[in-house]
Amino acid sequence: MYLRVSVTDRCNLRCTYCLPEDARFSDSRAAPEEIDALMGAVCAAVPVSKIRLTGGEPTLSPDLERHVRAAAWLVPTVGLTSNGVLLEQRLADLRDAGLNRLNISLDAADPAGFQRATRRDRFAAVLGSIRQARKLGFDPLKINAVAMSGIDPTALARLAVAEGVHLRFIELMDIGEAHNGWESRHVGAATIQERLRSDGLRIHEAPECDEPTSRVWHIEGVDPHRTTLGFITTVSAPFCSTCDRIRLDSRGRLHTCLFDEAGVDLLSWLRAGDEHGLVELIRRTVAGKAPPPRFRREGAMAAIGG
Ligand code: SAM
Numbered sequence: 001m002y003l004r005v006s007v008t009d010r011c012n013l014r015c016t017y018c019l020p021e022d023a024r025f026s027d028s029r030a031a032p033e034e035i036d037a038l039m040g041a042v043c044a045a046v047p048v049s050k051i052r053l054t055g056g057e058p059t060l061s062p063d064l065e066r067h068v069r070a071a072a073w074l075v076p077t078v079g080l081t082s083n084g085v086l087l088e089q090r091l092a093d094l095r096d097a098g099l100n101r102l103n104i105s106l107d108a109a110d111p112a113g114f115q116r117a118t119r120r121d122r123f124a125a126v127l128g129s130i131r132q133a134r135k136l137g138f139d140p141l142k143i144n145a146v147a148m149s150g151i152d153p154t155a156l157a158r159l160a161v162a163e164g165v166h167l168r169f170i171e172l173m174d175i176g177e178a179h180n181g182w183e184s185r186h187v188g189a190a191t192i193q194e195r196l197r198s199d200g201l202r203i204h205e206a207p208e209c210d211e212p213t214s215r216v217w218h219i220e221g222v223d224p225h226r227t228t229l230g231f232i233t234t235v236s237a238p239f240c241s242t243c244d245r246i247r248l249d250s251r252g253r254l255h256t257c258l259f260d261e262a263g264v265d266l267l268s269w270l271r272a273g274d275e276h277g278l279v280e281l282i283r284r285t286v287a288g289k290a291p292p293p294r295f296r297r298e299g300a301m302a303a304i305g306g
Pocket of ligand 1: 103105174306
């Protein structure tokens with residue numbers, strides 16, 4: 001299984017599809033040592049081969065390096081998804097702690113587009129983190145962009161080629177702030193592909209490189225070891241049958257699907273010291289993993305980690 005752990009629900013950006021300007025965050029969170037203990041309990045209960053730390057914005061946690069170290073004891077692959085704003089200075093320590101996969105979210109290839117998407121002026125900081133990550137040898141380095149009206153997919157693809165990173169378009173999901181005008185903002189992968197082609201990029205599917213949750217495409221003339229395009233088609237072609245993701249949120253609740261709003265409270269069992277009960281609960285919860293009744297979630301993506 002692939003475990004994603006939200007170490008905090010707080011964020012320093014206000015992406016228009018994720019959080020309102022006056023976002024409120026949870027006042028009860030698991031303590032850092034409790035998050036590590038719950039990661040360990042999940043790994044003891046079910047086979048986990050990969051852990052990804054996310055948020056909110058995980059770099060807002062002063063304990064991120066310790067979470068990476070804890071995860072690296074448990075599994076061979078430890079990833080991080082970050083908006084990159086505060087990442088550059090911490091990357092070397094994170095790598096030394098055991099981080100070996102990195103995704104940075106970026107919805108625009110220029111400062112004005114970045115400001116429109118995130119309501120903040122931090123494009124240069126994110127680009128700095130991308131370049132530092134390349135310098136430190138993070139490979140593959142992935143950039144996540146949300147596919148929605150108003151983005152410039154071709155400019156993002158050109159930036160990905162220039163920086164030598166892999167670009168993945170995530171279809172806008174009907175979650176949290178994205179409810180506002182979701183139907184007009186959502187853009188399917190096929191539309192993005194058409195737009196890339198009409199802007200002159202010669203792209204083609206590379207199904208042999210597909211991942212469980214993304215379809216991979218190559219750009220003619222571009223080394224696929226450096227840059228590929230990926231499409232996460234949660235909306236236009238859901239991939240529940242190959243999804244092996246489970247999620248632990250920063251309140252210590254386990255979710256077997258992104259659209260599983262409530263999750264199951266693990267923290268109370270941990271605090272009660274009932275290790276056996278906790279492991280059994282995790283096993284039962286994961287055994288019940290199933291496609292969602294509907295692909296919609298009220299709470300923000302930041303609350304569960306994306
Ligand atoms: N703060 C980190 C970041 O920006 O990468 C990690 C958390 S963020 C919630 C994880 C990913 O979810 C980001 O790539 C973000 O763009 C994506 N996301 C948030 N809301 C979304 C939505 N409604 N539909 C699709 N992706 C969304």
